[in-house]
Amino acid sequence: MIDWSWLAGHLDAIAYRTLQHVYLAVLGVAIGFAISFVLALAAARYRVLYPPISALSGILFTIPSLALFAALISLTGFSVVTAEVPLVLYTLVILVRNIVAGLDAVPVDVVEAADGMGHSRRQRLWRVELPLALPLIVAGLRLATVSTIGLVTITGTISDAYGGLGYFILDGYHRGNFLTEMYAGAVPSIVLALAADLLFVRLQRRITPWTRVRATEAAS
Amino acid sequence: MLEPAARRAAIVEYEHVSKSYATARAGRGAPGAVNDLSLTVPAGKICVLVGPSGCGKTTSLKMVNRLIEPTSGRILIDGADIAGRDATELRREIGYVIQQVGLFPHQTIGANVAVVPRLLGWPAARQRERAEELLALVGLDPALYRDRYPAQLSGGERQRVGVARALAADPPLMLMDEPFGAVDPIVRERLQNEFLRLQAELAKTILFVTHDIDEAIKMGDLVAVMQVGGHLEQFAPPAEILAAPASEFVADFVGADRGLKRLSLTRVSEIALQPVVTAHVGDPAGDARARTLADPFPYLLLLDGSDRPIGWVSQGHIPAAGSLGASLATPMSPLLDRRTTLKDALSMMLDADVQTGIVVDRTGRLRGVLTVEAIAAALRPSADPEVIASGASAGATSAAGMSAAGTSAASPPGAGS
Numbered sequence: 001m002i003d004w005s006w007l008a009g010h011l012d013a014i015a016y017r018t019l020q021h022v023y024l025a026v027l028g029v030a031i032g033f034a035i036s037f038v039l040a041l042a043a044a045r046y047r048v049l050y051p052p053i054s055a056l057s058g059i060l061f062t063i064p065s066l067a068l069f070a071a072l073i074s075l076t077g078f079s080v081v082t083a084e085v086p087l088v089l090y091t092l093v094i095l096v097r098n099i100v101a102g103l104d105a106v107p108v109d110v111v112e113a114a115d116g117m118g119h120s121r122r123q124r125l126w127r128v129e130l131p132l133a134l135p136l137i138v139a140g141l142r143l144a145t146v147s148t149i150g151l152v153t154i155t156g157t158i159s160d161a162y163g164g165l166g167y168f169i170l171d172g173y174h175r176g177n178f179l180t181e182m183y184a185g186a187v188p189s190i191v192l193a194l195a196a197d198l199l200f201v202r203l204q205r206r207i208t209p210w211t212r213v214r215a216t217e218a219a220s
Numbered sequence: 221m222l223e224p225a226a227r228r229a230a231i232v233e234y235e236h237v238s239k240s241y242a243t244a245r246a247g248r249g250a251p252g253a254v255n256d257l258s259l260t261v262p263a264g265k266i267c268v269l270v271g272p273s274g275c276g277k278t279t280s281l282k283m284v285n286r287l288i289e290p291t292s293g294r295i296l297i298d299g300a301d302i303a304g305r306d307a308t309e310l311r312r313e314i315g316y317v318i319q320q321v322g323l324f325p326h327q328t329i330g331a332n333v334a335v336v337p338r339l340l341g342w343p344a345a346r347q348r349e350r351a352e353e354l355l356a357l358v359g360l361d362p363a364l365y366r367d368r369y370p371a372q373l374s375g376g377e378r379q380r381v382g383v384a385r386a387l388a389a390d391p392p393l394m395l396m397d398e399p400f401g402a403v404d405p406i407v408r409e410r411l412q413n414e415f416l417r418l419q420a421e422l423a424k425t426i427l428f429v430t431h432d433i434d435e436a437i438k439m440g441d442l443v444a445v446m447q448v449g450g451h452l453e454q455f456a457p458p459a460e461i462l463a464a465p466a467s468e469f470v471a472d473f474v475g476a477d478r479g480l481k482r483l484s485l486t487r488v489s490e491i492a493l494q495p496v497v498t499a500h501v502g503d504p505a506g507d508a509r510a511r512t513l514a515d516p517f518p519y520l521l522l523l524d525g526s527d528r529p530i531g532w533v534s535q536g537h538i539p540a541a542g543s544l545g546a547s548l549a550t551p552m553s554p555l556l557d558r559r560t561t562l563k564d565a566l567s568m569m570l571d572a573d574v575q576t577g578i579v580v581d582r583t584g585r586l587r588g589v590l591t592v593e594a595i596a597a598a599l600r601p602s603a604d605p606e607v608i609a610s611g612a613s614a615g616a617t618s619a620a621g622m623s624a625a626g627t628s629a630a631s632p633p634g635a636g637s
Contacts, residue, residue, distance in 0.1 A: 109319075109320035110322050110323075110324060111322075112287070112322055113316070113323070116311060116316035116322075116395075117311060118308045118309065118312035118336065123339065132324075134326075208326070209369075210326045210369045213369045213372050
């Protein structure tokens, strides 16, 4: 059922498409995070901004991706921009909400102590609030990355130049459900998603050691 | 520990300070307004702001480190108006302790203590050194605690870390907002005592907020009683608050048992002890009997060779001849240390069902006896000047010397009663 000779002959292509997949996903999450970070900080500082930011990112999330690609092609052509814009927009709703939720979860007494001891607003943000928001921020990144890895496959609908591993799935489909090629796209993309998930779990444990300590024997 | 040169204390002055809030913000949990508050906290003293919730005590405190800005009036630290200071710089010079402690959960205990030194840009090695010094000062072994996270500590330990953190940059002024309010009563008592001992050594100026009048009386050199609406009702040493409440509100607030509370402000050493007829083991009984019969108090106190009390001998049981044996003595009144408070002394006497307590010095030698009548006399308003005078002579520098904390601060550190 699996055409091994096809696979053996296309190892280079599979490697290339895997790298492209990772590139498109990482670029999308990175840009999405940069935008979300700024929006979330603005929303956390000026609370009136949060409802509109949250609503807008929610509305963007509901636009069907294929429709968005189609609409963008008329604006930005078959460029990488057309591939990345939807990827970026879909990360916003997850990332903005998680960063704001992370900042909101900082205990009020900690914020008061930080102010009372003489942290400037910036020092409080970088030394106290953002570190304490890390668990939720990383959780948001994890979710955004996994869903973006899934979404990259359909950027192949823009042109053969994109799509990462999704190219094989579409190409196999066009060849009349050539399963070997479709698997060559599907299996590595699933592996990528799982690997990314695991990576973020590890990262989380690594950078938030305080969340793992348990109250031990404690005699006032 | 701390170099003497580094010890300094600030003077804090409130000059007609008011803070009003829009009515929309009023209600439960809203910060209390403050109405024309004027008071001066002398250097090196603990000033307790006390009152019911909504009386503006916390608002008054937070205006000193500018977490809240006054609507009108001025606050001066060492004569300088704080309104002209950069708020973050000002806060780094003021220790701040809050009820929920507010340790940074993501930093180790060592890093938490060094927060202000880090903000001030001290070299890393000096920050570490200072953190360890302070952990030791508050009774936490640095080797054991330095690398732990706050979640691994008990409430009492966290609160000590909170105090260590506030002291890190050796501030001349500390603000403490219900610092011992979140721990259980036993731990609270221990933390209070430890803090008073620490303060006896550090002599910082401390503004301390509590809603608990007993804590105010215990901790304060000066107590400011505030009323809802932010009115200062009385500002005086605790003994004076108890003996002469300035208003019905203060009298109500300190409670119907304020007479009893005054007992905890006075120590045995501050009131005149009565002499008592004594004799040593082996003394001629006849002479002792004659002396006891001549005294209105019908008991003889038998002492050992080092003047340490052995017990009472009723006048009827003293033999007419021979010598006094230790076996004559009957069960003893409680032995009172000179540093025991009158409240504890009375409690011990009630427990032992006696009217007389025997007061001894550190080596156990007899100093005199304390009677229930003497305690009652010390409570009479007319007796106050004497009680106060005996305290004030020890701390003649200011009126605050007469308070409970003043006298306990004058006692040797480490000698807990």
